[in-house]
Amino acid sequence: TSMEKQFEDFRVKLDEAGSLRERIRAVVNEIESITRLMHASLLHVHQSRPLSEVLEKPKAQVDGLKELYGRLAEVLCECPGEYYRFHNDWRSETQTVVSLLAFMHWLETGKLLMHTEAEEKLGMNQAEFALDIEDYLIGLCFLSNEMPRYVVNQVLAGNYDCPRKVLRFLTDLHAAFRMLNLRNDFLRKKFDSLKYDLKRVEEVYYDMKIRHLANGDSAEDNGTQGQS
Amino acid sequence: TSMEKQFEDFRVKLDEAGSLRERIRAVVNEIESITRLMHASLLHVHQSRPLSEVLEKPKAQVDGLKELYGRLAEVLCECPGEYYRFHNDWRSETQTVVSLLAFMHWLETGKLLMHTEAEEKLGMNQAEFALDIEDYLIGLCFLSNEMPRYVVNQVLAGNYDCPRKVLRFLTDLHAAFRMLNLRNDFLRKKFDSLKYDLKRVEEVYYDMKIRHLANGDSAEDNGTQGQS
Amino acid sequence: TSMEKQFEDFRVKLDEAGSLRERIRAVVNEIESITRLMHASLLHVHQSRPLSEVLEKPKAQVDGLKELYGRLAEVLCECPGEYYRFHNDWRSETQTVVSLLAFMHWLETGKLLMHTEAEEKLGMNQAEFALDIEDYLIGLCFLSNEMPRYVVNQVLAGNYDCPRKVLRFLTDLHAAFRMLNLRNDFLRKKFDSLKYDLKRVEEVYYDMKIRHLANGDSAEDNGTQGQS
Amino acid sequence: TSMEKQFEDFRVKLDEAGSLRERIRAVVNEIESITRLMHASLLHVHQSRPLSEVLEKPKAQVDGLKELYGRLAEVLCECPGEYYRFHNDWRSETQTVVSLLAFMHWLETGKLLMHTEAEEKLGMNQAEFALDIEDYLIGLCFLSNEMPRYVVNQVLAGNYDCPRKVLRFLTDLHAAFRMLNLRNDFLRKKFDSLKYDLKRVEEVYYDMKIRHLANGDSAEDNGTQGQS
Amino acid sequence: TSMEKQFEDFRVKLDEAGSLRERIRAVVNEIESITRLMHASLLHVHQSRPLSEVLEKPKAQVDGLKELYGRLAEVLCECPGEYYRFHNDWRSETQTVVSLLAFMHWLETGKLLMHTEAEEKLGMNQAEFALDIEDYLIGLCFLSNEMPRYVVNQVLAGNYDCPRKVLRFLTDLHAAFRMLNLRNDFLRKKFDSLKYDLKRVEEVYYDMKIRHLANGDSAEDNGTQGQS
Amino acid sequence: TSMEKQFEDFRVKLDEAGSLRERIRAVVNEIESITRLMHASLLHVHQSRPLSEVLEKPKAQVDGLKELYGRLAEVLCECPGEYYRFHNDWRSETQTVVSLLAFMHWLETGKLLMHTEAEEKLGMNQAEFALDIEDYLIGLCFLSNEMPRYVVNQVLAGNYDCPRKVLRFLTDLHAAFRMLNLRNDFLRKKFDSLKYDLKRVEEVYYDMKIRHLANGDSAEDNGTQGQS
Amino acid sequence: MKTIVSGTALQSIAKRPRTITTESYMKDAFANYAGYLNELNEKRERVVKASRDITINSKKVIFQVHRISRDNKEEVLKKAEADLVAVKDQYISRLVKELQGTDFWKLRRAYSPGVQEYVEAATFCKFCRTGTLLDLEELNAGLLPLSDPAIEPLQINVLDYLLGLADLTGELMRLAIGRISDGELDFAEKICRFSRDIYRELTLVVPLMDNNSDMKTKMDTMLQSVLKIENACLSVHVRGSEYTLLGSSDPSFLMGVPDMQS
Amino acid sequence: MKTIVSGTALQSIAKRPRTITTESYMKDAFANYAGYLNELNEKRERVVKASRDITINSKKVIFQVHRISRDNKEEVLKKAEADLVAVKDQYISRLVKELQGTDFWKLRRAYSPGVQEYVEAATFCKFCRTGTLLDLEELNAGLLPLSDPAIEPLQINVLDYLLGLADLTGELMRLAIGRISDGELDFAEKICRFSRDIYRELTLVVPLMDNNSDMKTKMDTMLQSVLKIENACLSVHVRGSEYTLLGSSDPSFLMGVPDMQS
Numbered sequence A, B, C, D, E, F: 001t002s003m004e005k006q007f008e009d010f011r012v013k014l015d016e017a018g019s020l021r022e023r024i025r026a027v028v029n030e031i032e033s034i035t036r037l038m039h040a041s042l043l044h045v046h047q048s049r050p051l052s053e054v055l056e057k058p059k060a061q062v063d064g065l066k067e068l069y070g071r072l073a074e075v076l077c078e079c080p081g082e083y084y085r086f087h088n089d090w091r092s093e094t095q096t097v098v099s100l101l102a103f104m105h106w107l108e109t110g111k112l113l114m115h116t117e118a119e120e121k122l123g124m125n126q127a128e129f130a131l132d133i134e135d136y137l138i139g140l141c142f143l144s145n146e147m148p149r150y151v152v153n154q155v156l157a158g159n160y161d162c163p164r165k166v167l168r169f170l171t172d173l174h175a176a177f178r179m180l181n182l183r184n185d186f187l188r189k190k191f192d193s194l195k196y197d198l199k200r201v202e203e204v205y206y207d208m209k210i211r212h213l214a215n216g217d218s219a220e221d222n223g224t225q226g227q228s
Numbered sequence G, H: 001m002k003t004i005v006s007g008t009a010l011q012s013i014a015k016r017p018r019t020i021t022t023e024s025y026m027k028d029a030f031a032n033y034a035g036y037l038n039e040l041n042e043k044r045e046r047v048v049k050a051s052r053d054i055t056i057n058s059k060k061v062i063f064q065v066h067r068i069s070r071d072n073k074e075e076v077l078k079k080a081e082a083d084l085v086a087v088k089d090q091y092i093s094r095l096v097k098e099l100q101g102t103d104f105w106k107l108r109r110a111y112s113p114g115v116q117e118y119v120e121a122a123t124f125c126k127f128c129r130t131g132t133l134l135d136l137e138e139l140n141a142g143l144l145p146l147s148d149p150a151i152e153p154l155q156i157n158v159l160d161y162l163l164g165l166a167d168l169t170g171e172l173m174r175l176a177i178g179r180i181s182d183g184e185l186d187f188a189e190k191i192c193r194f195s196r197d198i199y200r201e202l203t204l205v206v207p208l209m210d211n212n213s214d215m216k217t218k219m220d221t222m223l224q225s226v227l228k229i230e231n232a233c234l235s236v237h238v239r240g241s242e243y244t245l246l247g248s249s250d251p252s253f254l255m256g257v258p259d260m261q262s
Ligand SMILES: [Mn+2]
Pocket: G120, G167, G168, G170, G171
């Protein structure tokens, strides 16, 4: 019957979509594994290990990530126009990826990892396979969440200038976010947490300042750990 | 600075997406209003009003729906490849639309509204703007949920043939669904409810049959209410 | 350090347990697929197809099941004494398996599938890999849940003797269950549902009886559909 | 009949399992009582009572615990291979036991209670009756949850060296946990809480350090309260 | 300190209450065991065994129940004025007891077991240890829940007069319940179910009447099964 | 029918209320936009910009706010006596408005913005359209939430007198709030947070005092930033 | 110290205890706020109590109506109606007195449960009496005499009316089961049609309601009630049809069991 | 028709309306049950109302206590204590009158919230006055005069006392923050020790309580309150230590800001 024919047709299509999703999840699981390792390495920054040592391993893994995103792109190529159909299956992992790349970039250069830079690092600079802006922004919020702890541990390690630098960075980032008219609830909530991070860093800087531990603002330097 | 430039850029893009979403929601609100009216009119079927009277109003509104889906298509045209980005904003309403159209169609013809027929009625037969299969299937499950009540009220109104016809229809529909390998949890749950509907209709038919109240299966006729 | 050594040790052990669990789940997924197919075939019994036709496909798949349980046994062999550690990962599927086998067995013979028979069919008659009694019992409750629908549909198909036979079977099963002192909450709840099934079958038999549709009890026959 | 025989058999087996479980629960209730008393005694540590006084009572009860675990082992001996069947009945209490023993051990020695040490203290160093690794790990997480409060109250009592020592301990413990690939959701969540404990202790240490209240790191000593 | 003294005092009192509760629960467990056996015996009434046989065992156990309630009374004597403190520990079992006694009483006499009669049977006719009226009423609702099944099975056994008698009884009971003003609580819900039981019994009565199966009312008899 | 007529009537009335609500929300959205801008401008106070610069933009927008509240009043005029029906639609935004106006007022005058002053500024000094007192009070609590950050940033900018002034203001405000009897509601929770703000400002004041950074009280000045 | 801006008064108050340094302008204002909040809370309490009284007594009216049967209709309804009047005169009037002259919406959450239960009871009585829906206008007309004519009278608002109506279906379901048992099949079918109508009308109104999450839950319960009524009607209908098929000469037989003893 | 067992009376009642065929033995009994349930419900309502009054007025006492500061202690506590006596004499006494002569446990759920709040208020006053815990015996001794001496007097039970005490820690936390602000560090540390003690004692008692799911939730909240007190003490302690390190000659300085204006 035509009903049977129709449902036979559905069966094929739903199975295709199902196997596509499974392949996506397989790739995403690998991405998740790599980010867990990268994250674990990066956490050494709180133990005040030298920057070069901290960054060595995670930097070595960026290429692996890029390759995985390449495979993701290939899968999504098979269903043009359905990027957002499967977006939920990999967005949270991608936000983590962005936050890690942005942290590494900031540790090295003291600068914000730009959207296009992130896309390049992940090979997502294609028409059909770009980095969603909200994912990028949420990743930046995760980055800021790491800052208060970073600042406290840097001070414990005797790096009293760190709070001032981080404060300047977060103040700029905060100002930039404020330009946006955030309607996305999750992003808005993460942005609120950015405000708390900023407040906490202000307080640490205040602690340094009133104890005359912080240097003046005159000497500028790139990077976040002077002597790294 | 480049950071400001980037966020300025984001602001524009996020605002665009936001206003797109608002326009989609405005259309969806209108769709929702119409379906509410259609549904309320269709509820008269339980009062055993003549079919022509029951269907008059909802049929008159199908064109309105089609126009609204036309407007939805126009909005989505402006962001090619992002159908699924906004899908959640209108999918539940569309499932309801499908269930209403399918109910009307079944009342008139005794047949299942096919996917392509539904697409035609809504003007969704375009490459970029088609009716998602899962939405169509969930709509059919909603349709089946209405059946036990329909059967009960038809019998109350003296239409003793109804249970047999509905049972045959639901049995076929159930068999068709069983061909699918349902991975979507929501759809799977709705399909479970279809089984309960089938069981309830079986019971009503059983009650008629053992009392010799149901007619034989010999005389076939289209439509669900003989004399409508 | 000894702490590191200890955690390194843990890492190995936890990873082993994790991969064991993954292998178990892979097998269980296959079991689940087969039972879905078997169940779908068995549901034809409600459409009153001939018994031989109904049972053909599911019977063909029992060997497949047995092989899968063999693979499960192999995996569990690698961790002697940990049968119950992973039990939750496959118990619900096994309960379904029991209910299907018991239904098929009852359709063919009119008798209850015994625990040892179920174990044999699945190759679970080993010291280290037996069929948990509660799983078997829960499977029987699932079996009884199918009975009211079966009875109604048999009557609809003109098999007026069916209710009496099913009633006798369920009455015996119910009496047997009542011998148990059920402390397991889930099992107790399922047993309550068995009571409802029994009550429903009583009602159908009552319907037949007062309408003089049921035959007397004189002629005994094995199997559940005399002439199939 | 054979059905009756089978169910009679089940009745015996289920009753045996039931009474086994009751005996387990009786023992577990006693374990729970003892841990409650031990916990309440250990809470005195926050009142800054001398360590010897704090530990006196709980240490006296360790033998009682060991005896109870001995009785548990005896019960489980009667059903070889079913350790994990009843695991849920005593795992949460055992996690608490581990956390208390580990806290006492740490207070005395400043060192982590090793898995084998915990097993010895409880007499669980048998082939058939060992301490489950996840239970041990969860117990350690509970231990870490007590640390921030401990540090705060020690500082309030004038023990300014405490934050540094605890921080070092937690940093090591955190690093050790990070080696694991945690798939167990509950354990993963508890590990997240360990991170918060670490962060809080860092903050307290920071507050001491910037005020020059913490001593230098030069003088090493075992134990956590210098003069205890 | 006085605080410690007070809490020590509380612990003693609460321990006492706890052990009281344990003793209550021990008694209640025995009550529950007996009611389970009584219930199982009474269920034979659905297999249409002779009334004398059905009632023999349960009647023999009423004295056992009375003795257990005597022990309950003794325990509660130790805490005068705290009957309702422990009420929840035995109310559900007592409701079951009431329903069984009322069923037996009704089977024998065709009359409702009165509150004072129930109290007497259980030795609860004391100032400090009476049968709570709501428990009694809920017990009566449970009694009515057994009626539809009883009526169906009696008819199956050829006792066509039964429906009329049960109908008259339930009609009276329903009328009596309607005198009460209830809250939206458990009792109201159970009372709603009584209405459904009444309706079901009426239907069976109609079935008899339609088929002229019921006798006239001429030959009245005590009890509910003529020839028992 | 009269039932239909009545419901038609309800639909009309509810539609009216609905469109009223939509108009209210439209106004509230504009209020929200303005407050967002005002807030963003005011946040510059934390970057220690001169007061005149900080206040310039937000002061310019107060008239806009007043006009919007005028429009709100007009809408509410159409449904006399239903102010509190729609209160929830604008209360949270109005609390924010109060907090901003109170902050600006305090920055300029060092005094608390009184309820009647707030009403005047917003044109809410009408019999039918007044500022709800709880909203006003909650607004004041939000105001206090901004203070700790303000104080820290003022100190960072070298304004060492600020903590003393803020402390005096918050102390007074806290004393005033203590006159109220609150329920366990949102206001009480916000009042609790006011206590924490007060405590934090005190700490900063101590920091200044310890280091003899704060000036004496001799030179009093209007406003909160002496030389702005 | 009158103002924070004037340093001149400093010396004079340096020794005054700290807590009464609260600026007096704040103090006066907050004394007012304190009075306002106290009064509001106390009024809210009184309103809650009145609402509870209305609830418990309306429930009694509903139970009274459920005592109806084929032969005592008049008697039962008379008592129910009298009780309902008593609820209005004794308890609603207290509510009216509390609320008069205020924005009725402010304390709505405090009195809404009572008013809803009253609506449920009043519409239930009316339906049993006339088979029609007591409309809001009529209901409110009954409340007018309670209010001081000089000021805006308390009127039940549409939302509370609809919420009360939603609960009515549960009572109608119980009534229908009882009526079927009593053989009043026509009455049962009237209830069936009536509750279907209410359900249908409400589906159109619910999305327009102010805060309809409660109402949505009630609609689910309500549909269940309607289904129960329909299924109960079905089962008696099917039996009736079978009876006709069996060729009984006395079709009135199914209309209850009045002759049960005969 | 007196009994169902006798067929002889059948003819005589065949025409009687059906609903009054209810066997009179049932009818009489159920009339009694109806009376019992009505009285119980009405009593429950009165008890709930008394409980709400106790709650709202006990809360006022608590707020009064929070108005304490270094210099007005006596005055503030005097008023709070007087208010507390008024709560007892006006509202608890009403509860006592309702409950006297009944099993106090039967309606416990109806009055427990009020009693708990009263315990919270009474123990809060007492702690501020003496720094000690008002024990249950003392509390109950105060209630004795309210009861008719002839019968068993109403006494607060251990469970309600402990539940009230669990809430006390929240108020102690607020008090501690305020005392620190006011420079009363000793007071704050006393609160810290006191709430730690209560928390510790309660951990031992909770598992023994009758139905301790409420209490378990309260224990979580309570631990949070204790932690907040400890952390607040820590932060002032650390600052004080730094001050000592900086070598101030005036250690009393940290004890508040009395000299803020000087
Ligand atoms: Mn109701």
